[in-house]
Amino acid sequence: MDSALIIEKGIFIVVIFAITMLMAMYSTLAERKIAAWLQDRIGPNRAGKGGILQPLADGLKLFAKEEFMPDTPNKFLFILGPAISMTMALLTSAVLPWGDKLEIAGHTVILQATDIDVAMLYVFAVLSVGVYGIMIGGWASNNKYSLMAALRASSQLISYEVAMGLSIVALIMMSGTMSLREIAAQQEGMNWNVFYQPLGFIIFLVCSFAETNRTPFDLAECEAELIGGHHTEYSSMKMGFYLFGEYAAMFISSAILAILYFGAYNYPGMSWVAENWGANMANILGIVVLFIKICFFIFFYMWVRWTIPRFRYDQLMNLGWKMLIPLAIANIVLTGVIIIIADKYL
Amino acid sequence: MSLLTIFYILAAVTLATGFMTVISKNPIHSAIYLVLCFFSIGGHYLLFNAQFLALVHIIVYAGAIMVLILFTIMLMNLNKENEPIKSIASVLAAVVAFALLCFVMLAVFIKAMPQIENYQSSGQDYQSIKVLGKVLLNEYMVPFEFVSILLLVAMIGAVLLSKKQKTVE
Incomplete structure (x- = not known):
């Protein structure tokens, strides 16, 4: 029994890993295609039909590039930087519920690697450790521009983590649990959290943009001022790891947005499908729905990137500390008051 | 592999990184060893099945405090390898x-x-957060509030300090 569970979870983790990688790979293509579409161009269309093999070609190119090592006394830390970035981008997927459950040959498979009751804190722990990837990499590059970019990026990350944490507090107050599985289950049908926590959702969304280092908050790689950001000195696949980790983080963060606020695997009429076509069919459709939601958020990330210009650094800090944090605290107070009123009179 | 073996490995890592924190000449290496030390202590908490404590430990120490310390070291350019x-x-x-x-x-x-x-x-x-929350907000309500006020005072103090510098300029 025990070893069967370990094998099952092992297979599941490998599948999730593969899907994350695949999504990250094709996010790079989607980004270029959407950019081309928004700018009235064609986009990459040489490798494969309509550019479908472009990510493979990109990967091959990065692997084949010359491995350049700057003159730094910290070779180990230099390699450690992108490794941490990539690992931390992938670690979060362990606690996300990708679906409800499936019945395969009388055996119930829960579609989640692990369900801990402090899953939300786990997400934040991984997020806060991810800062080290940028900091260590930027410092070990032994380059003033890299160091400045790393300091910028990490101060941005830790500033927006505060607002993000506070916006989540209101959601936890409302749902009364920190387990992502229970939060997902609570949003049955159209009972999505975004309708109860619109302000919290907007704060969380803005913070997600900042946490994944995407435009309008991509000050880390502000090429006009800082050459190439914290990965100026990186080349070959180490550079690829930083960029790839960013796309993996975008996928994971879209998944978190969909699970926390947009009903996870729930969709209207799920119980009807379960009654008429069987519970398995309903849950498989649920997985499909979750991935559609994730793809929508990934598209949203790209849409914003190619629409809105970059913030200035002081604007970024003002937005984080003077707008989002007070708003998030007001949201907590408001949620508390509404919960008490709803308990008493409804 | 029993839990005891894991404990020995974790304990060895904790002690080794702790010593390296003190011995390292380069302040940044020192800080990174300290981060590893915090992670292994988080592992010790997990061995006791204290998930909440382990995660909060990592968020607060590795994720917040050590990042700020690394920041200061990098900004103050302390990475010369001589320490008085x-x-x-x-x-x-x-x-x-x-x-x-x-x-x-x-x-x-x-x-x-x-x-x-x-x-x-x-x-x-x-170990669960439900029991922990009930104990903290029922039996230890008053000390809990005192701790929150202490943190609030520190936060306001930091804001005040940063404001004063602005008026001087």
Whole structure:
């Protein structure tokens, strides 16, 4: 029994890993295609039909590039930087519920690697450790521009983590649990959290943009001022790891947005499908729905990137500390008051 | 692999990284060893099945405090590899403070034992956040509020300090 569970979870983790990688790979293509579409161009269309093999070609190119090592006394830390970035981008997927459950040959498979009751804190722990990837990499590059970019990026990350944490507090107050599985289950049908926590959702969304280092908050790689950001000195696949980790983080963060606020695997009429076509069919459709939601958020990330210009650094800090944090605290107070009123009179 | 083996490995990592923190000449290496040390301590908490404590430990120490320390080291350009030898008095003070802390911790553990037995006999999961929250907000309400006020005061103090510098400029 025990070893069967370990094998099952092992297979599941490998599948999730593969899907994350695949999504990250094709996010790079989607980004270029959407950019081309928004700018009235064609986009990459040489490798494969309509550019479908472009990510493979990109990967091959990065692997084949010359491995350049700057003159730094910290070779180990230099390699450690992108490794941490990539690992931390992938670690979060362990606690996300990708679906409800499936019945395969009388055996119930829960579609989640692990369900801990402090899953939300786990997400934040991984997020806060991810800062080290940028900091260590930027410092070990032994380059003033890299160091400045790393300091910028990490101060941005830790500033927006505060607002993000506070916006989540209101959601936890409302749902009364920190387990992502229970939060997902609570949003049955159209009972999505975004309708109860619109302000919290907007704060969380803005913070997600900042946490994944995407435009309008991509000050880390502000090429006009800082050459190439914290990965100026990186080349070959180490550079690829930083960029790839960013796309993996975008996928994971879209998944978190969909699970926390947009009903996870729930969709209207799920119980009807379960009654008429069987519970398995309903849950498989649920997985499909979750991935559609994730793809929508990934598209949203790209849409914003190619629409809105970059913030200035002081604007970024003002937005984080003077707008989002007070708003998030007001949201907590408001949620508390509404919960008490709803308990008493409804 | 039993839990005991994992404990020995974790303990070795904790001790080794702790020593390296003190021995390292480069302040950044020192800070990174300290981060590893915090992670291994988080692992010790997980061995006791204290998930909440482990995660909060990593968020607060590795994710917030050490990031700020690394920041200061990088900004102040302390990465020269010479460190002045500290005076005997400060070393002595550190040792005494550490011994006192150990004493308090020991007292806490001895006093906590009957409580833990209570929970174990009633079959409650005393590591879960539900039980922890109830205890903190019922029995220890007043100290909990005091701690929050202390943190708030520190936060306001930091804001005030940063404001003063602006008017001077």
